[in-house]
Amino acid sequence: MTLGELFSREPEEIAPGAVHLPDWLPEKEQRELLTACREWARPPAGLRTVRMPGGGEMSVRQLSLGRHWFPYGYAPTVVDGGGERVKPFPGWLGEWARSAVDDASAVLAAGSGPRPGPGRGAYGEGPCAAPYDIALVNFYDASARMGMHRDSDERSGEPVVSFSLGDECVFRFGTARGRGRPWREVVLRSGDAFVFGGPSRLAYHGVPRTEAGTAPAALGLDGRVNVTVRAY
Ligand SMILES: O=C(O)CCC(=O)C(=O)O
Numbered sequence: 001m002t003l004g005e006l007f008s009r010e011p012e013e014i015a016p017g018a019v020h021l022p023d024w025l026p027e028k029e030q031r032e033l034l035t036a037c038r039e040w041a042r043p044p045a046g047l048r049t050v051r052m053p054g055g056g057e058m059s060v061r062q063l064s065l066g067r068h069w070f071p072y073g074y075a076p077t078v079v080d081g082g083g084e085r086v087k088p089f090p091g092w093l094g095e096w097a098r099s100a101v102d103d104a105s106a107v108l109a110a111g112s113g114p115r116p117g118p119g120r121g122a123y124g125e126g127p128c129a130a131p132y133d134i135a136l137v138n139f140y141d142a143s144a145r146m147g148m149h150r151d152s153d154e155r156s157g158e159p160v161v162s163f164s165l166g167d168e169c170v171f172r173f174g175t176a177r178g179r180g181r182p183w184r185e186v187v188l189r190s191g192d193a194f195v196f197g198g199p200s201r202l203a204y205h206g207v208p209r210t211e212a213g214t215a216p217a218a219l220g221l222d223g224r225v226n227v228t229v230r231a232y
């Protein structure tokens with residue numbers, strides 16, 4: 001039995017405004033996204049090791065689309081590296097993100113939380129919602145992890161949409177109050193989407209571990225790739 005089988009595999013509201021959508025990406029789209037990630041990983045402005053202001057390095061290797069993320073801000077070029085222009089954010093990825101937000105909204109609307117107003121999604125998004133225009137792609141080898149943090153460098157309040165590929169991981173999701181407990185842990189598997197917005201948009205979250213060797217064989221990936229789509 002894998003770790004994932006111990007956890008629910010139904011769409012679920014994990015915290016107010018935070019929704020796990022298991023198996024959201026079909027295999028074909030997982031392969032397409034992975035192929036795109038491998039292309040984006042090439043220089044210029046490809047995969048890199050992120051240096052933190054304190055001098056440490058992130059164990060997750062990363063690349064940006066649309067705008068370059070550095071600790072802590074966004075820029076049009078790799079300001080803390082070689083200065084190259086960041087690769088463009090593809091429109092199709094924004095469409096996937098918007099569609100995952102719609103599905104998450106439906107889960108929230110069916111749940112016990114506050115009901116959205118008429119004609120509005122559960123996140124309050126509407127025709128004026130900021131478009132998805134940036135993404136971070138994270139590459140995890142077997143020992144990589146991501147500490148508890150908030151995604152707080154974006155100006156817009158649109159939900160963050162994460163897509164996972166490859167090895168499964170434990171995703172820890174807490175509150176906006178601080179990096180400690182309470183939190184919930186969910187297993188994210190290849191193809192899962194996770195949407196967090198509304199009251200959870202600035203919640204602390206992290207990846208304490210991945211499970212080596214659990215990627216679907218057909219995908220051809222050692223390790224884990226996560227793509228988080230955001231609106232700047
Ligand atoms: O790898 C993940 O699932 C989370 C990534 C993340 O939190 C981030 O890129 O800010």
Ligand SMILES: [Fe+2]
Nearest residue numbers: 149150151205
């Ligand atoms: Fe994050």
